[in-house]
Amino acid sequence: QMQLAESGGGSVQAGGSLRLSCRASGDTSSMHCMGWYRQIPGKEREAVAIIDSDGSTSYRDSVQGRFTIYQDNTKTTLYLQMNNLKPDDTAMYFCSALGCPSAAVAITAPVYTEFGYWGQGTQVTVSS
Numbered sequence: 436q437m438q439l440a441e442s443g444g445g446s447v448q449a450g451g452s453l454r455l456s457c458r459a460s461g462d463t464s465s466m467h468c469m470g471w472y473r474q475i476p477g478k479e480r481e482a483v484a485i486i487d488s489d490g491s492t493s494y495r496d497s498v499q500g501r502f503t504i505y506q507d508n509t510k511t512t513l514y515l516q517m518n519n520l521k522p523d524d525t526a527m528y529f530c531s532a533l534g535c536p537s538a539a540v541a542i543t544a545p546v547y548t549e550f551g552y553w554g555q556g557t558q559v560t561v562s563s
Contacts, residue, residue: 444557457530473526
């Protein structure tokens with residue numbers, strides 16, 4: 436079992452920055468990938484950034500160059516540094532741990548919330 440707890444969300448103006456954190460507890464060795472996903476009401480959850488156990492990262496096109504996913508040395512805390520935020524980045528952001536072949540595969544794979552582990556989410560609101 437694994438528990439995930441996000442923090443760091445908030446409200447910022449366009450062009451601002453936020454850093455999300457996700458603290459993992461329990462058995463953190465069983466999942467090959469960890470990632471950040473986001474969802475707005477009425478739309479499907481989408482992958483934002485993924486890191487796999489080899490350290491490879493993948494990003495959705497709309498955040499490439501603005502967002503950075505990384506872990507601490509113990510791999511118990513996952514971060515998402517978000518710079519140059521845009522109003523379209525407004526969403527609930529979720530941390531996830533899941534089995535996957537690689538980050539490159541997971542970033543475009545369908546999202547099934549019944550699989551893997553998920554946090555409760557943290558809201559990010561970007562105003563223009």
